[in-house]
Amino acid sequence: ELKVEQNPLFLSMQEGKNYTIYCNYSTTSDRLYWYRQDPGKSLESLFVLLSNGAVKQEGRLMASLDTKARLSTLHITAAVHDLSATYFCAVDTQGGSEKLVFGKGTKLTVNP
């Protein structure tokens, strides 16, 4: 059974600081996704990582994937208040099956 673990689950940081969210998964997969969820809202796709060594950046967020270590990271650079949300990583269970297993999410709060 595929398990996806995120840490930390809660993250409170000040504006301007950097931090990394980690996503570990238990079985082989080369498709990993990061989503953002605002309170009461659905999920917004942030990054799709499809191969070992993949790195993608959008604004202050950068995601990477190491399939050998079964690890993805979401790095936040110079955080701003607008980044406050819950971030989920999700792994495709069967390489293209599109059935996703989600981590528990990281609730990020960026304080002024």
Added chain:
Amino acid sequence: GAVVSQHPSRVICKSGTSVKIECRSLDFQATTMFWYRQFPKKSLMLMATSNEGSKATYEQGVEKDKFLINHASLTLSTLTVTSAHPEDSSFYICSASRPPGQGGADTQYFGPGTRLTVL
């Protein structure tokens, strides 16, 4: 813009009644859609895979007679919560993959969600 819609966005019903939630892909055809549920401050749990023209595939522990799924067309899947009880109160989210040939980008697009409250 939004590529997957859900209706209704919120519904409150009495215990014992049935509730239907619709999920539509707006400008593409989706042979497969997915239904998730999310409890407050929790993660998403896949309930079932909805297959156009055939029976849905349910995840372990999900009662198929309670959560009826119909995928009658390439743009519409419905989830009916039958004989709803307070423990069925949750946030239900559908998703669909937009094929690359239809402007997709190797990711699932999630609907806005339906918040069900059973009294």
